[in-house]
Amino acid sequence: METFGTNYRERLIExxxxxxxxxxxxLDEDNTKVSxxxxxxxxxxxxxxxxxxxxxxxxxxxxxxxxNAVITQLLTSHGxxxxxxxxxxxxxxxxxxxxxxxLYKCKLDRQVEKCVSLPLEDRDKYIKRHSGxxxxxxxxxFCITITIAGLLYKFYPRAV
Numbered sequence: 001m002e003t004f005g006t007n008y009r010e011r012l013i014e015x016x017x018x019x020x021x022x023x024x025x026x027l028d029e030d031n032t033k034v035s036x037x038x039x040x041x042x043x044x045x046x047x048x049x050x051x052x053x054x055x056x057x058x059x060x061x062x063x064x065x066x067x068n069a070v071i072t073q074l075l076t077s078h079g080x081x082x083x084x085x086x087x088x089x090x091x092x093x094x095x096x097x098x099x100x101x102x103l104y105k106c107k108l109d110r111q112v113e114k115c116v117s118l119p120l121e122d123r124d125k126y127i128k129r130h131s132g133x134x135x136x137x138x139x140x141x142f143c144i145t146i147t148i149a150g151l152l153y154k155f156y157p158r159a160v
Contacts (some may be wrong), residue, residue: 008112008123014132026104033102040100041093045145047100049137052130056140058104064092 013020023035036042040047068085075082113128115123 008115008127009108011127012108012111012131014068020101020104023101024108027102027105034098034114035101037097037100041097044093044096044100045141046138047096048103049141050133050135051104051107052132052134052137053103053107054075054137055136060092061141061145 009024010017010021023037027033027035037047040056044060045057048054064085067088071084071088072082074119075084111126115126118126
């Protein structure tokens with residue numbers, strides 16, 4: 001990525017630039033998608049929400065829970081009672097740990113492209129609006145999760 005893009009990227013990262021800047025630059029340099037991120041591994045749902053990767057957060061949630069529900073239903077219908085959820089979660093956690101930085105880099109690259117395409121006077125406003133992290137997103141994500149779990153428990157008590 002060009003120098004102007006790096007500057008915009010760092011301004012969009014805002015928090016933990018010293019961690020992300022060299023890792024994302026290495027992804028660019030090595031032309032790879034793999035780079036380990038412990039936060040993305042240990043709590044992927046929170047990582048995606050915190051870094052404002054909202055689509056990735058929703059996708060992670062839907063994939064892990066959806067796969068768990070479908071596989072559990074299939075196994076149960078064949079008389080096999082097993083909780084496959086932990087296995088799905090652990091596999092998803094590894095993928096998140098391996099590709100979390102790359103997903104974040106892709107988002108930042110799209111934002112840098114958008115920023116550069118804006119008139120010079122609108123760029124600071126765009127960066128201010130789209131940069132940084134969101135603790136509120138983590139809280140909202142947990143509230144949604146608790147609400148869905150509560151609804152599942154109320155309407156399908158065996159599903160929870």
